[in-house]
Each structure stands twice: as structure tokens, then as C-alpha cells.
Amino acid sequence: MSEKRPFALTIGGLDPSGGAGLLADIKTMELHKAQGLAICTGITVQTENIFYEMHWTPIDLVLRSLEVMLKSYPVQAIKIGVIPSLDYLFQITTAIRERQPHVPIIWDTVLKSSSQFDFTSITDKNKIARILQQVDLITPNYNEINQLGTGKSPEAIALKLRGFCNILLKGGHNPIAPGHDFLYTQNEIHPIHPIHKSVISKHGSGCVLAAAIASHIALGQSWEAACRQAKLYVENYLNSNTTLIGHHYVS
Numbered sequence: 001m002s003e004k005r006p007f008a009l010t011i012g013g014l015d016p017s018g019g020a021g022l023l024a025d026i027k028t029m030e031l032h033k034a035q036g037l038a039i040c041t042g043i044t045v046q047t048e049n050i051f052y053e054m055h056w057t058p059i060d061l062v063l064r065s066l067e068v069m070l071k072s073y074p075v076q077a078i079k080i081g082v083i084p085s086l087d088y089l090f091q092i093t094t095a096i097r098e099r100q101p102h103v104p105i106i107w108d109t110v111l112k113s114s115s116q117f118d119f120t121s122i123t124d125k126n127k128i129a130r131i132l133q134q135v136d137l138i139t140p141n142y143n144e145i146n147q148l149g150t151g152k153s154p155e156a157i158a159l160k161l162r163g164f165c166n167i168l169l170k171g172g173h174n175p176i177a178p179g180h181d182f183l184y185t186q187n188e189i190h191p192i193h194p195i196h197k198s199v200i201s202k203h204g205s206g207c208v209l210a211a212a213i214a215s216h217i218a219l220g221q222s223w224e225a226a227c228r229q230a231k232l233y234v235e236n237y238l239n240s241n242t243t244l245i246g247h248h249y250v251s
Helices: 023-029 059-072 087-097 126-132 156-161 204-219 223-238
Strands: 007-014 035-046 052-055 075-080 105-107 168-169 180-184 189-192
Touching: 007 023, 007 059, 007 204, 023 035, 023 075, 023 204, 052 204, 059 087, 075 087, 075 204, 087 105, 087 126, 105 204, 156 168, 156 180, 189 223, 204 223
Parallel strands: 007 035, 007 075, 075 105
Antiparallel strands: 035 052, 168 180, 180 189
């Protein structure tokens, strides 16, 4: 066991290309000096730009692995990625809260892949409230948040949902100020502006961002500081090369 590094757990899909999912998360956690643990919710058949198939892990196996991980390691932050349904996710968050009532949970709301494969369809928004009450932060973009709640705008939805948990509204699809993120906490809105004037798109950048946030939280930072540091890390990742899979490094 690690004596110096805090443990961070990622629960999500295995993308063989390494650009997204568990492999990207573990790379990110390692470079942030967090000890990464992983539980697989499903295996994809894909490259960085073509999605072929998704094979989900039975929930019983996920819950069994979760029980072992939380019993064996002092996990200090948990990131959840792709899941097949809200019921599946609710069983995960409920199991976490039964064993670790106060561990910070980040739900990276990956509803659709960058190649437009639908992971999770939300047909009952009433179930969202049950889940948000069990997590500490969600990281939707401007398209995803419209599926999580109702309102006249993504910003209005974020204002409603922050009554349940913190919301990092990612600005990659922000029509007015592209790249400008906003962290909605219980009583404040924290703008998080981009550092670089332009970035190069990458497969899995949302996974990397959420994993970086989880790492900073595990290291003891506040939500605002974690989101700001993760934003910088992702921008450097995006501009690390001109391909769809970036290079991980800490500047």
C-alpha cells in the first residue's frame, strides 16, 4: 500500500485506445501523485475516433469489487464515469454511501461518446435528484445538462441542480463563451476561464478533467481549487499534440 499518496478510485469503462475511461483516469491520477484504483463498468470496442461496441459489466460484480476496494484501501475521492442506466448508478452511489458516508464523489456525466454512441438515456429526470443527493460534484457540458434537468437555459438548470450538489458546467459547448467553465456551489458561482486562447480537441478530455479533479480532492484541495487546477491540466493535455489522444504531463 502507498504510504505517501492518497487513494483515488475511478469507476468507469475500459477504452482500449487509452484516450478515455479507466486508462486515461489512471494516467491522470498517477501524474497528480494520487494512487489510482479502478473498477470496470464496461469494455468498449473502439479506437479514438470510431466506436464499435459496448459490453457492460454486471452490477453484482461491480458492487462486489467496490466492497473489496473500500474495505481494503482508505479511498479519499471517487470518480464515476460511464454507466448503462441511472438505476445502475444509484446502486453504486448507495453502496458507496453505506460504506463511506463522507468520501467525495464526482460523477462525470458521460451520456454520449465523442463518436456519438449513447451510453445512458435519461427518460426519468425524477431519478436524477436521488442520485445527485448522493454525489458531491457533477461535470456536465452544455449539452449534457439539458438532459439532467429542465430550465430555460443550461445556466438556469445548473442553478436548480446546485441545491443537490456542486455543478461544474463545462464550457466546451458554451455558445457565448467557448471554453469558459462555471462552478456552481451552494451559494456562489465561480467562473473558471481558459488559460490558452485555443486548444486542440481530444478524445476523452472530459474523463481526464474529472480524474484530475478527483486527484486534487484526494490531495486535500477545495472544490474551487481542484477545478481550477484540473482545468489547467486539461488545457495542457489538449495542446500536447495534434492527434485525438494527448500526452499526459504536469507542467
